[in-house]
Amino acid sequence: MTGHAGGVAARPPKPGRSLVLPVGTFLFLVLTWASISEEFGIGLVSRLSTSVPIFLARGPETLAALLRPNWGFLPQTVEPMLETFRMAVIASVIGCGVALPVAFLASRVTAPNLAIFLADRGILSVVRAIPDFLYALVFVFAVGIGPLPGIAALILFNIGVVAKLQSETVDGVDVGPIEAARASGAGRLQTIRWAVLPQVLPHYVAYSLYTFELNIRASTVLGIVGAGGIGRLLFREYKFFNWSNVSVIVVELFLFVFVIELVSIILRRRLV
Amino acid sequence: MIRFENASVTYRGGVHALKDLTLEIPDGQMMVIVGLSGAGKSTLIRAINGLVPPTEGDVIVDGISVRKASAKQLRVLRSRIGMIFQTFNLVKRTSVLNNVLMGRLHTTGTVRSLLGWYKPADVEIAMQALERVDIVEKAYARASNLSGGQQQRVGIARALAQEPSILLADEPVASLDPPTSHVIMRDLQRINRELGITTVVNLHFLDLAKLYGERIIGLRAGELVYDGPGAQADEHVFRDIYGRSLSAADVMGEDAAPAVAL
Numbered sequence: 346m347t348g349h350a351g352g353v354a355a356r357p358p359k360p361g362r363s364l365v366l367p368v369g370t371f372l373f374l375v376l377t378w379a380s381i382s383e384e385f386g387i388g389l390v391s392r393l394s395t396s397v398p399i400f401l402a403r404g405p406e407t408l409a410a411l412l413r414p415n416w417g418f419l420p421q422t423v424e425p426m427l428e429t430f431r432m433a434v435i436a437s438v439i440g441c442g443v444a445l446p447v448a449f450l451a452s453r454v455t456a457p458n459l460a461i462f463l464a465d466r467g468i469l470s471v472v473r474a475i476p477d478f479l480y481a482l483v484f485v486f487a488v489g490i491g492p493l494p495g496i497a498a499l500i501l502f503n504i505g506v507v508a509k510l511q512s513e514t515v516d517g518v519d520v521g522p523i524e525a526a527r528a529s530g531a532g533r534l535q536t537i538r539w540a541v542l543p544q545v546l547p548h549y550v551a552y553s554l555y556t557f558e559l560n561i562r563a564s565t566v567l568g569i570v571g572a573g574g575i576g577r578l579l580f581r582e583y584k585f586f587n588w589s590n591v592s593v594i595v596v597e598l599f600l601f602v603f604v605i606e607l608v609s610i611i612l613r614r615r616l617v
Numbered sequence: 618m619i620r621f622e623n624a625s626v627t628y629r630g631g632v633h634a635l636k637d638l639t640l641e642i643p644d645g646q647m648m649v650i651v652g653l654s655g656a657g658k659s660t661l662i663r664a665i666n667g668l669v670p671p672t673e674g675d676v677i678v679d680g681i682s683v684r685k686a687s688a689k690q691l692r693v694l695r696s697r698i699g700m701i702f703q704t705f706n707l708v709k710r711t712s713v714l715n716n717v718l719m720g721r722l723h724t725t726g727t728v729r730s731l732l733g734w735y736k737p738a739d740v741e742i743a744m745q746a747l748e749r750v751d752i753v754e755k756a757y758a759r760a761s762n763l764s765g766g767q768q769q770r771v772g773i774a775r776a777l778a779q780e781p782s783i784l785l786a787d788e789p790v791a792s793l794d795p796p797t798s799h800v801i802m803r804d805l806q807r808i809n810r811e812l813g814i815t816t817v818v819n820l821h822f823l824d825l826a827k828l829y830g831e832r833i834i835g836l837r838a839g840e841l842v843y844d845g846p847g848a849q850a851d852e853h854v855f856r857d858i859y860g861r862s863l864s865a866a867d868v869m870g871e872d873a874a875p876a877v878a879l
Contacts, residue, residue: 524668526719526722528698529719530696531723
């Protein structure tokens with residue numbers, strides 16, 4: 346190596362400034378502001394004096410009922426549970442299927458031009474800003490009670506979630522193979538199919554399975570507004586304080602989510 | 618034939634990567650470009666297939682103007698030009714064969730290529746390309762499971778699968794150890810001679826350039842400062858190209874050089 350004339354070079358100043366202090370101060374101020382109300386923070390402490398006795402009176406009884414599932418209730422849950430499952434399958438397949446091309450248009454790496462990229466990102470943030478609960482309310486109003494409005498609500502929810510996560514994954518892809526594909530005279534779709542998709546496929550499968558899981562869980566809320574599934578039953582049993590029946594549904598949902606997680610792990614291990 | 622006609626490339630931000638370059642590369646020649654990092658070697662190579670089109674002047678490849686070509690013409694032109702990269706640029710999560718078949722995308726319809734239904738004839742071309750670089754036994758292996766040298770051979774096979782008339786190699790051995798570098802350079806030399814494919818290679822090791830370059834051109838700060846036969850390029854020539862005296866870091870070393878030279 347060549348020697349440096351004039352001895353040791355001056356060390357550069359540390360670029361930028363640490364964000365820890367300003368961000369920390371900001372968080373502290375927001376937290377303080379949020380706590381100055383009757384319901385939260387300081388108000389919460391005074392409310393404990395009334396809440397604790399109520400909990401001590403009702404809590405053990407409720408808890409005991411929850412821990413004693415009424416398995417005789419199980420047959421009644423089969424049909425609505427299957428409905429929830431079917432809703433989630435249909436909504437996941439359609440929603441995630443639509444989300445894949447939408448994701449490619451929402452990443453700067455694969456979008457054909459800036460206008461499409463910005464439009465897609467804009468539409469996606471609107472779709473995502475509206476909660477699934479609200480979609481369900483609107484669709485129930487539009488097409489009536491039943492699984493159909495639930496499926497429609499879940500599809501929109503899935504597109505919002507998967508397209509966002511997937512487009513960010515595409516942003517982080519290795520661009521070397523893309524350059525190689527372009528240099529070989531491949532078209533845009535061909536480049537996405539063979540230079541990008543193999544890189545992001547494992548993530549896509551994981552995101553899709555995760556939204557499927559979210560859909561199973563969302564059914565509990567969707568049922569309340571009349572959008573079909575196990576939620577309707579769950580809400581009814583809750584209203585009558587049938588905690589032992591509620592417990593059966595909770596155990597079933599847990600098993601569902603657990604099995605999906607297992608499948609997800611196995612699939613990802615094979616794909617990565 | 619490749620012809621640079623007063624070609625300049627100025628990047629956004631004002632960096633002049635190529636300055637008023639006029640150059641002719643006849644069919645079938647093996648030409649090596651040498652120069653320091655930032656001298657414009659990669660830009661010169663990418664100007665040939667339009668990945669970095671000239672901002673002034675023009676590059677004419679087989680009679681087609683890179684600068685004036687439509688998007689479709691450019692794709693047709695690129696399909697005739699294979700490219701090899703320093704970092705191999707393979708899709709690591711898929712099979713070697715799928716990587717090589719990317720070289721056949723230009724003749725495969727959109728629907729067929731989206732579904733992966735390559736024609737048997739195209740699969741045969743891909744297999745033959747793998748045989749030519751002696752790595753066909755890895756056809757169904759995942760690209761990520763291959764060593765650097767093996768990955769670069771797959772990169773060459775991908776370029777060959779295009780059945781190109783021109784091969785561009787951008788620092789093809791810069792990520793490889795000396796013995797492997799010679800294997801790759803000999804592969805390129807053999808392909809150039811046996812198939813008559815015009816080959817343009819960027820190198821920064823001077824001994825490799827001298828050994829494999831039928832013709833050497835030197836770039837300094839985007840300008841052509843040397844153009845002559847590889848055999849005639851001596852230490853003075855390289856000193857001129859580099860604009861400084863040479864050191865051991867500029868050569869790869871004799872120990873790994875093949876016994877049978879040119």
